Amino acid sequence: MILYIAEKPSLGRAVASALPRPHKNGDGFITVGNGDVVSWCIGHLLEQAQPEAYNAEFKKWSTAHLPIVPEQWKLEIKPKTRKQFTVLKKLIKQADVLVNVGDPDREGQILIDEVINHCKVPKAKLQATQRCLISDLNTAAVKKSLNNLRSNTEFVPLATSALARARADWLYGINLTRLCTLKGQQSGFQGVLSVGRVQTPLLGLVVHRDLEIENFVSKPFYEVFVTLETAAKESFQAKWKPSKACEDYMDDDGRVLSKKLAETVIAKVSGKAGVITNVTQAKKKQAPPLPYNLSTLQIDAAKRFGLSAKQVLDVCQTLYERHKLITYPRSDCRYLPLEHYSEAAQVTSAIAKTCNNLSKAVSGANLSLKTKAWNDSKVSAHHAIIPTMKAMSGAALSRDEANVYELIARQYLIQFYPPFEYADKQIDSEVGGGLFIAKQKDVLKEGWKALFPKPKTKSATKGFNVSSPATTRGGVGHSQGPQDTDAAGFSNKTLPTVNKGDSVLCTDADLAEKQTSPPKHFTDATLLGAMTGIARYVSDPAIKKVLRETDGIGTEATRAGIIELLFSREFLTRKGKEIRATNIGIQLITSLPDVMGHPDMTAHWESQLEAISQRQMKYGQFMQPMVEGLNQLIDEVSAVQFQGLQGLGKSPFKKRGKGGLKNWGAKGSKSGASKSGSKGSKAKATTKARGSKSRSSKKT
Structure with a gap:
């Protein structure tokens, strides 16, 4: 008898629909026409054992117990799904061949494998176990997948990666949540200060952004635009590009901060003759973006x-x-x-x-x-x-x-649909020793872009296309001139036909004064973008380099749950479309060691977990340094005083006899370890985020 073990009942029914009829429904399984059986898990049937499973004294939260690091890891049957586990255990024993039909990802692999292993399947049957990868629940697609089974042993590295992730999350979450919560209580905080290897640096991203905005000091910067006239009396506009000699008067983003310098440029070029130093134009194609993940x-x-x-x-x-x-x-x-x-x-x-x-x-x-x-x-x-x-x-x-x-x-x-095609033209001119650049992009063929709404047109300012202060970079790489452009910089006016060496005359020059703007608060879209493009927020150059290929914290399956988790724990709140940190979230991040509130460490973990799944790293090479780093963090957090949290929070604890606090943190600090995160949780945070001094550097 072949036993197909699906990840969830809906997947199990889809598998059964592709197998011979008639079907006979059992309690937690379906027997198909040829005698084979389809059964299923209900998500994870097993979970990491609670600390007290290793030592009864661990039921009570105490700093004396930390760090808690199991020598022999244990899994426990989840009480709510014990019945289904019992059904599967009996069927696994009866089956001649097992087929893992977990979802086609890291979590789906380990979810079935851990049940099979927990049932102490003989080595020969374990080696013969098959893997079925299903990504489409329609019957024809399922049949195709059932006809293309692979050996489950091929996916051992994927399961090992999932196992390492689950244990690392447990170690990090259990130990640091207990420690932070106990330290918080000593400072007068009522509640749990949950910590996780993904949730905490994610909260840190929001906190640091909020504080950067709060502490932001706007500064003026200046741009120079000129009107140039050709020998044929055709006019076009160009923007000054400061030279290296001007760097002392510019900020890190290439913006000129000296008004006097900009005024000097205007004085030097007004009414002066110049020359075209370069003309580039090319037809370019843009392929359609890839389908979604x-x-x-x-x-x-x-x-x-x-x-x-x-x-x-x-x-x-x-x-x-x-x-x-x-x-x-x-x-x-x-x-x-x-x-x-x-x-x-x-x-x-x-x-x-x-x-x-x-x-x-x-x-x-x-x-x-x-x-x-x-x-x-x-x-x-x-x-x-x-x-x-x-x-x-x-x-x-x-x-x-x-x-x-x-x-x-x-x-x-x-x-x-065919590629999007456009013409890209640039004219470089030299006037009074300064470089002035004019750019133009024109649509040639819409191609695939015809399926999307038309982008909005930017309004002109003083007759010039001026980029928003938040995104301006001193004229480098931005469209120039008075023409209206859409959000992608495409023009509705054209540059004249000129050649290198042609003369031009500067008939007008204007000074544009702008103000630097703070970054924007995170939204759902930008916070997800930050999680998938986390290298942008990593300070360690070596880690940043590694993450360019294996970018992201959390997984596709867990990111949504991790974000919701921070709302349910009142670390984040919403203000319209903006996501902001609450006062509790701010105080937690600014009190913890910097390494915990920044993504470098967890992003590096993600890259190592990916390396395990690709057979490029072994389990022990990941876990041993991780435990060593955990011990160091425990020492650092032990010295933290959460004074800013005094009087905040609501205690969720319930007494459990003489054991003291309910072991909430053991389950509650998984940091997205479960596939669904905090299912159905809604943001209840009402605490208004207020300012406190940021340790992050100011940015203008």
């Missing part, structure tokens, strides 16, 4: 519809499990296997029937085109999120479901 989908949905990361994930799970309209949503991959290319006609037909807004786009698609998205070498356990071949009436979908489906479908359709 979960993070890029969440970012776009947040920008377009104001949905939180968790809302997007929940909608995707419904589209995947209930409606079967999209493929596996928790994917970190943006590429597609070549075999899916042959299904394009069926998929696009389903899009047209499901989403009326895209029916015209479907008819205009050229299914003979093949973008770089189709690349087997870039696909591992799962592929990008795309629509399935199933169609249904869009009227049956909720507004959020229809919106998210449309995003996914459009991103798939643009793979069958």
Whole structure:
């Protein structure tokens, strides 16, 4: 008998639908027509044992016990799902062959493997265990996956990576949450100060940004724009690019801070003759962006519809499990296997029937085109999120479901549209010893961009295209001149036809005075972007270099839950679309050692965990240094005084006999270790974020 073990009941039923009939429903399993059986987990059936499982004294929170580092790790059966574990244990013993049908990711792999291992399966049966990777719950796709089973041993590194992550999260969360909470109570804080290797640096990103904004001091900076006239009496505008000789009068972002310098430039060039020093123009093509993975989908949905990361994930799970309209949503991959290319006609037909807004786009698609998205070498356990071949009436979908489906479908359709083409032109001129640059970008062929709303046009200021103060970089790389441009810098006015060596005359020069602006508060979109592009926030150059390839903290499956976790613990709150730190969150981060509130350490962990999954690092090479670093952090945090938290917080503790505090932190400090994070939790934070002095450097 073959036993197929799915990650959840919905996946189990999808597997059974692809196997021979008739089916007989049992209690927690389905027997199919040929005698094989499909059963399932209900998420994790096992969990890391509580500290008191290693020593009864650990039930009481005490600094004397720290660090708690198990010598032999234990898993416990979760009480709520003990019945289903018992069902699986019996079936595993009866089965001749086992098939792991966990979701195609790190968590899905370990979730099934840990059950099999906990049941003490004989070595021979363990070696014979198969792996089924399912990313599309429609019956035809499931059948294809069942016909392409692989050896489960191929995925041992993936399971090892998940195991290392779970144990590291336990060690970091249990020990530092207990220590911080006890230190907080000594300072008069009522509540739990939960700490996690992902949640705490993520909170740190928000806190440091908020404090940077609060402490920001605006400074004026200056730009010079000139009007140049050719011999043919054609005029165009250009922007001054300061030379290296001006660096003493500029900030780190290349902005000129000296008004006198800018006025001197104007005096030197007004009415003076100049010369064209260089003319460059080229036709360029821009290929369509790749299909979505979960993070890029969440970012776009947040920008377009104001949905939180968790809302997007929940909608995707419904589209995947209930409606079967999209493929596996928790994917970190943006590429597609070549075999899916042959299904394009069926998929696009389903899009047209499901989403009326895209029916015209479907008819205009050229299914003979093949973008770089189709690349087997870039696909591992799962592929990008795309629509399935199933169609249904869009009227049956909720507004959020229809919106998210449309995003996914459009991103798939643009793979069958030609590149976006544009002309890029630049004229460099020298007047009075200064360099002035004029740029122009013109659309030649819209290509795939025709499927997207037209970008808004920027309004001109004093007749010139002036970038916003927050993004200006001293004229380097920005469009010049009075022409109106869209958000991408495309023009509706053209530069004249000139050649290198042609003379020009400066007929006018203007000084533009602007103010530096603080960075913006995080939103759902930008915070997710920070998590996936964490290298931008890492200070260690060596770690930054490593992270350029293995970028990101958290996983596709856990990021939404980690963000929600910080809201539920009243470390973050919302103000409109902005995400801000509460006073509790600010005081926690500014009291802890810097390494805990910055992403360098956890980002480095993520890169090492990825290395384990790729067979480039061993479990012990990750865990031993991690434990050594934990001991050092415990010493540092032991000296912390959370004075700023006095009188804040609400105690969630309940007495547990003489054992003292309920062991809330053991489960509550997983930092997104569970796949769903804090399911269903809503932000209850009402504490208003107030200022305190930041240890982060000021930025202007």
